[in-house]
Amino acid sequence: MTPRDLFAKIRMSPEINDNAAVKYSDYQLISALNSVLSIVYNTLSFSSNSILTESTQIALIDSAGTLPDDFLSVVSVFAADGTTLNPQSKSFDVDEHTYKIIGNNIYSKNDTVQLVYKPYFVEVEYDTMDTAMILPNYFSELLKKYSVISLIGGINKQDSTVVQQVANDVYALTSGREYTAVEVKPAWRI
Structure with missing residues (x-):
């Protein structure tokens, strides 16, 4: 997943509806994504999971x-x-x-x-839009959702409600990830 991949999803979202890339510039999308990524990275760096390790x-x-x-x-x-x-x-x-x-x-x-x-979080820049992100692909919907919110309503570091919701969603998405185990029961135990 690259930032450019996310930008296509963000532009296609119904709230944005900017498939022609005329409402929002790439720089606006970069700014919105960086706002969200900063919160996600900070949340992950203080948690015990190994996603960013x-x-x-x-x-x-x-x-x-x-x-x-x-x-x-x-x-x-x-x-x-x-x-x-x-x-x-x-x-x-x-x-x-x-x-x-x-x-x-x-x-x-x-x-x-x-x-x-x-x-630590290194911001996405115009010349790194095609560089693969460290975050796994299953973060794409979370990043899209909050980037859209940032574009239409704004996310800033003082908006504690949105920041807390992003953190909660990151924890929900990643909790127990390292400890998941699948137990296969033999047919005679079913």
Whole structure:
């Protein structure tokens, strides 16, 4: 799913009815989508689900390595052998079993670390409209719905009712996602 895919759905919605792209510019759609995406990303980054989770290996030179450009928060850190590293207080030195983050750097006595993290929201821009979004396709209806609301009535960060409704819909859409299991009962147990 790309922003351009969403824009086609938004333009076809009955409330907008802008198939010819004359009522709303791409820039207006980008602004509306960014308003909604900001709320969705913030909601997901503070939840326990793994939808926005990224992973990268970081080489450490003299016990320091640079965090990814989109780093927001740590989920977990592993040594090269898969051992989980523990966070260390900023006032203590790190060893092979610990790490600490100061500024844009991660510190540990390992040669490399595997960082699992939550990225921060990077706004959609005109030149990234054809870039695939990190969010799964099942978010398309939620993004369309609230982008339309933003276009016709406006969503701003102070509109707590709409912001809370977006957050509630995100939680409803994603709750228990990692823990879903399908149990198949043998025919003799039915």
